[in-house]
Amino acid sequence: MSSTTFKVLTVIISVATIMQISSAGDPDILTDFIVPPNTTPDGNFFTFTGFRPIFSPSTISAFKVLKASKAEFPALEGQSVSYAILEFPGGSVNPPHTHPRSAELLFNVQGSLQVGFVDTTNKLFTQTLQTGDLFVFPKGLVHFQYNSDTQKPAVAISAFGSASAGTVSIPSTLFNTTIDDNVLALAFKTNVSTIQALKKGFAP
Secondary structure, X not given: OOHHHHHHHHHHHHHHXXXXXXXXXXXXXXXXXOOOOOOOOOOOOOXXXXXXXXXXXXXXXXXXXXXXXXXXXXXXXXXXXXXXXXXXXXXXXXXXXXXXXXOEEEEEEEOOEEEEEEOXXXXXXXXXEOOOOEEEEOOOOEEEEEOOOOOOOEEEEEXXXXXXXXXXXXXXXXXXXXXXXXXXXXXXXXXXXXXXXXXXXXXX
């Protein structure tokens, strides 16, 4: 193989790799939809009823997320979409977290929410959303939502460009796993006793 041919092939492979990385997400499927083994699809297979409870009269007492990802709704497999409904009692927060496989488009349908995300230069982008507002959290960036009104609940709907966007909770990941206390103390420039106190708040 000549050096020119080798260079051309190297460039082609490099470009193909970059294109694959830049378009990373749910893989395309070669059929209309994916059906789990031993399942005969009908209208029920393509219907999700897990959001019905939000339309029943109830008091929102704690922050809650209702998900319709491929785990809860298998018909989403291969469709590159999913949904979540977030319910916030007054004064509650959805702690800082990321979705490694998708951006999040949040639609505020009740109350107001303070939202924000931090980009890779550590710049914070924040907004106070009113009913009817949309906000996008870019893929993979740390973000949060907070209902600062202690008297009124808030409700939002989130759409994702993945059937399984994934959620990595920053506080839980750091303080509810087995990361060594010394590592966390050094990372946060504090002492082990402070880290242990934080971990107690996340103990089951």
